[in-house]
Amino acid sequence: LLFMGLNMISVYVPDLQSNPEMFAFLEHYASMGYASVLLFLFVGMVLTAVIQSSAATFAIVLIMCTKGWISFDLACAVVLGSNIGTTITPLLASLSGNIAAKRTAMGHLLFNLFGLLWTLVVFYPFVRLNVGITEALGQGNPDEMFSFVNNLEATDPQTYNAYVGETLPASHPILAQVAKMQFSVSFGLSMFHTVFNLVNVMIMIWLTGVYVKIVEKIMPAKNKEDGEFQLRFISAGLLSASELNIAQAEKEMVVYAQRVRRMVTILETFAHTDSKTEDYSRLYSRLEKYEDISDRMQLEISNYLRRCSEGRLSNEAKGHVVAMLNIASEIESIADCCYRSAKILVRKSEQSIEFDNIIIENIDSMFSDVKEAIDNMIRLLANIEHVREADIVKSYNKEREINNLRNQLRTGNVKNINNHVYEFQAGNFYMDIINDLEKMGDYIINVTGTIRDSYLRHTV
Structure with missing residues (x-):
């Protein structure tokens, strides 16, 4: 037109x-x-x-x-x-x-x-x-x-x-x-x-x-902290120096991870919100919007990196492009898990299933570990050219804690259902959410592994 x-x-x-x-x-x-x-x-x-x-x-x-x-x-x-x-x-x-x-x-x-x-x-x-x-x-x-x-x-x-x-x-x-x-x-x-x-x-x-x-x-934004889909550091037009473009993409990846981190916080708030209130619908709409933005950011960043790879790059820079593509995919998967958990909570509400205090406390514990893990991931991304081995080790330790907590909660869930502490369907929804949160931990550690393999060995 x-x-x-x-x-x-x-x-x-x-x-x-x-x-x-x-x-x-x-x-x-x-x-x-x-x-x-x-x-x-x-x-x-x-x-x-x-x-x-x-x-x-x-x-x-x-x-x-x-x-x-x-x-x-x-x-x-x-x-x-x-x-x-x-x-x-x-x-x-x-x-x-x-x-x-x-x-x-x-x-x-x-x-x-x-x-x-x-x-x-x-x-x-x-x-x-x-x-x-x-x-x-x-x-x-x-x-x-x-x-x-x-x-x-x-x-x-x-x-x-x-x-x-x-x-x-x-x-x-x-x-x-x-x-x-x-x-x-x-x-x-x-x-x-x-x-x-x-x-x-x-x-x-x-x-x-x-x-x-x-x-x-x-021109107000629907949610001030949401804003709109916007890449801050990269644009459609590429610079002549492709290596500099990769540095811009690395900065953009931090913004991407921070946006998904906010999505995790919104999901946690959503899990504590009464389904009969207006806030419940508003939060779910925000999660839908964040998931859509996440998909588009991953696509834009990936397309940008692929165009960068068409330029003249050193072998190390080519390795960084591949690493960034993998990281973008893993971060997008974290957002998918958030949205999937939100839909689980909606189905729970539609079936009039309520979580008791035990389930809520356990979910909060898992949220706490996942948020700490994603914060560690963001710190690694923000300092990706100077990664410290101590930060890598910290991330792997947190992943083990998340896996151990998931195993404990899974065992406890079976006992609680058998002892009629809460109904079977509540336990199913509860475990679905715990499993999604644990998968977030897997995607987070995948990002850490990619950073370790592609950047740590280049650190002096």
Whole structure:
């Protein structure tokens, strides 16, 4: 649809830059005082949004000034409007993006809108400031073009018509004067645009926090801590140095693991939530969302790493790519276990099965060990290029603790069912959750093993 739209623009929108006469009618609206400023600001905004080029808008404005249709003040108003028009492109591009992309585009729009507001308040003094700067730099007075052309039209219509019709001989002295003033206007408009953005930055840099709050208010995330699917360190475009790309992928893997760690915490909260409350449905929806994000992150990271492997890599770097692919798969499996456990809890609720305090305490114990194991895994990933053997050993010890606890709970479950401490179906659901938590421990230790095999031996 995007390319179809661009094609329609190229086919049906006339070449405005090559046909400036289309804007000649605007000359009739150039003497309405401040209303003209607002009108030409709007023209600049629409023009830039349509032709998707502020440079082309600048060229059209320069032609309009050269022909004496508008004054330098109104030319500045068009340039000011083009700053707003340029925000259309990122806004359109962000429509299919995540919340971060949309917020960035909105921040861009607000930055230019707030800059527009303060400039309109002091518009004429600000224009005079830029005229003064242009003159001080020895580039002439950009205001002279408008008065010169209009004076020529009033005093020598024949020469004016020849000038506008571009039939004056190349050696005619008026053309030399116009060229000099044209450069002055061009320089003045460039100076206006530059000074506007510099002053805008100097003002707005202190209001960054305010911008963040406004944008988050306009575009709130469903859950603040969730955000949306977003890769922080890698992008679709690859750098020329593939080895650096692998380092970025390693950073992204830490973010991925941290997101899945939050999923484990949500699952633990979900296990303690009354199924008849709104929080229960909300937490389950979040787990579904996290699982979907996990799948997409694993796919994006894997595709990125495969593209990295197509570049020129050392044997060690190739080994790291394979290791990262395995790690991404294992982390995604942890997320799958979380979601599977959530569905077990939902089935338990649908069958009106309740866990007694013994089951709840045992599940909490398993959660505690699994969270500690995944925290160890994240620490290893965060320091993957300088892995310590002591941290590897700690992870393996925690895995043994998880396996031993699972075995103890399995034996205890059989005894409790036989002794009618709780009903058989409750015991089944209970063991399903314990087994999923233990599998998380297996996937975690698989990550540790991959780090040990691929990185530990390279550590000095």
